[in-house]
Amino acid sequence: MSNSQANSSPSSITLTRPDDWHLHLRDGATLASVLPHTARQFRRAIVMPNLKPPVTTTSQAAAYRERILAALPEGMQFEPLMTLYLTDNTPPDEIRRAKDSGFIHAVKLYPAGATTNSDAGVTALKKCYKTLEVIQEVGMPFLVHGEVTDTDIDLFDREAVFIDRVLQPLRHDMPALKVVFEHITTRDAAQYVDEAEGPIGATITAHHLLYNRNEIFKGGIRPHFYCLPVLKREEHRQALVRAATSGNTKFFLGTDSAPHPKGLKEHACGCAGCYTALHAMELYAQAFEQAGALDKLEAFASFNGPSFYQLPRNTGTVTLQRESWTLPAEVPMGEATVVPLNGGEQIHWKLV
Ligand SMILES: NC(=O)N[C@@H](CC(=O)O)C(=O)O
Ligand SMILES: [Zn+2]
Ligand SMILES: [Zn+2]
Numbered sequence: 001m002s003n004s005q006a007n008s009s010p011s012s013i014t015l016t017r018p019d020d021w022h023l024h025l026r027d028g029a030t031l032a033s034v035l036p037h038t039a040r041q042f043r044r045a046i047v048m049p050n051l052k053p054p055v056t057t058t059s060q061a062a063a064y065r066e067r068i069l070a071a072l073p074e075g076m077q078f079e080p081l082m083t084l085y086l087t088d089n090t091p092p093d094e095i096r097r098a099k100d101s102g103f104i105h106a107v108k109l110y111p112a113g114a115t116t117n118s119d120a121g122v123t124a125l126k127k128c129y130k131t132l133e134v135i136q137e138v139g140m141p142f143l144v145h146g147e148v149t150d151t152d153i154d155l156f157d158r159e160a161v162f163i164d165r166v167l168q169p170l171r172h173d174m175p176a177l178k179v180v181f182e183h184i185t186t187r188d189a190a191q192y193v194d195e196a197e198g199p200i201g202a203t204i205t206a207h208h209l210l211y212n213r214n215e216i217f218k219g220g221i222r223p224h225f226y227c228l229p230v231l232k233r234e235e236h237r238q239a240l241v242r243a244a245t246s247g248n249t250k251f252f253l254g255t256d257s258a259p260h261p262k263g264l265k266e267h268a269c270g271c272a273g274c275y276t277a278l279h280a281m282e283l284y285a286q287a288f289e290q291a292g293a294l295d296k297l298e299a300f301a302s303f304n305g306p307s308f309y310q311l312p313r314n315t316g317t318v319t320l321q322r323e324s325w326t327l328p329a330e331v332p333m334g335e336a337t338v339v340p341l342n343g344g345e346q347i348h349w350k351l352v
Contacts, residue, residue: 012321012352013294017314018281018301020045022143022182022203022254024273025068025080027051029334032071034259037277039078041351043314046143046254047080049108050117054085058097061104081105081309083143087120088127092134099138105309106141106180111166113149114158115228116258116272125170132170136177141201141309143180146189147229156213159229160188171198180308183208183256185229187239193250194243201308203254204244206283207274207341210290212237223270224339227258230272244300245293252304255280261336278340279327285320285349323350 023038023045025031038045047068049055055064061082068080083106084090084098090107098104110121122128135142147158148165171179178199181189185208193202205227213231216222225231243251257280258273265271276283281301288297306313329344330337 009289010294010322012319013285013297014317014319015298016302017043017316017318018253019043019305019314020255020257020277020280021180021252021305021309022046022048022205022256023277024048024050024256024258026259027064027067030259031068033331033333034257034275034277034338035068035071035078036073036076038257038280039072039076041281041318043077043316044079044081044311046106047082049083049085050110050115052117054087054117054120055083056085056087056090056120057094058084058101058104061098062101065103083108085110085120086122086128086131088123090128090131092131095131095134095138095140099140104140105311106143107135109142109144111145111147111149111162114145114147116260118145125166129173132174132177136174139178141178141180143182145228146181146184155230156232159184159186163188163192167192171196171200178308183229183254184240184243185232186236190239190243190251194246194248201250201252201304202243203256204240204251205254205256205274206276206280206287207231207256208237208240209244209287210237210283223265223267224274224341224343226265226270226272227256227274228272241287241291245288245291245296247296247299249299249304249307251300252308253284253301254305259333259338261333262330262339263336265339274341275338276341278331279342279347279351281318281320281351282347282349283341286347289349319352320349321352322348324348325350 110118112121146162181202212234257277260271
């Protein structure tokens with residue numbers, strides 16, 4: 001990272017062009033609206049497969065990839081890194097096809113019922129062991145939405161319980177499986193990843209670095225802060241900040257930007273997901289600056305992900321300037337609008 005001033009509060013920072021290792025682009029008119037927001041900042045993104053219907057085959061992923069590239073505005077450079085949605089019935093051969101495709105970079109686990117469009121997800125990991133053995137064998141990263149859905153488990157404990165009940169047994173049985181613990185939200189997860197042996201990494205969102213669960217209820221119910229896994233206590237936020245700024249290469253950037261139309265967020269049963277693609281790098285800069293660790297942002301955003309995925313680092317750069325500006329209250333998304341996280345409020349960094 002090169003600072004315009006050699007001190008801890010530079011007026012601008014220039015980083016190797018970053019990548020987003022966890023992103024929801026959706027499809028159709030929504031895709032066309034949100035993709036430019038990501039592509040202006042990130043050179044590549046791991047694209048989540050939880051469409052309706054989900055992206056479960058290599059040929060579906062190929063078609064989705066073509067739709068993404070077709071929606072990319074002229075002159076923008078962006079490479080979608082595709083993923084497959086694992087179901088109880090994904091055949092082992094599908095993994096070999098995916099690996100041979102060259103454009104599918106990971107397989108995604110959604111425990112059935114855990115989150116948006118997870119109905120077709122896995123009901124019991126044991127049912128997938130033949131397929132998981134092939135994922136392990138071909139060396140494809142296995143991305144996990146790490147929450148149990150058992151009704152006896154408190155919503156705020158779902159991630160911690162997932163470690164004991166699902167992740168540890170899985171990694172015991174498949175020690176060479178490359179796992180990414182996606183969008184971690186707890187000290188338990190950060191500690192587990194930090195101390196675990198073998199191939200494991202974790203993505204961390206900007207909103208989980210910036211906010212604790214009070215934010216959802218401040219002055220009334222605030223649906224734009226509702227995502228899954230849900231924001232946790234302050235002690236957990238602090239543990240995530242420590243992990244992201246530690247310099248440990250296992251932790252890398254994944255926005256989990258998850259656009260939903262405004263009307264479905266501001267709703268009696270509102271959708272889970274925060275929209276951060278518009279201003280992701282600015283949010284991360286704010287979080288790292290608050291921690292006095294701006295010098296750690298480049299490795300987290302631009303180096304650790306490529307090294308985990310065994311891909312080259314990007315060549316270009318992006319520059320962020322210290323400048324206060326007001327985020328739009330909402331932005332067009334297809335026929336509707338989407339409210340960015342902190343919409344209408346001030347932010348103190350600006351992507352040049
Ligand atoms: N994070 C979310 O709250 N929502 C995501 C799904 C997910 O990543 O779990 C979505 O697709 O809307
Ligand atoms: Zn998820
Ligand atoms: Zn997600």
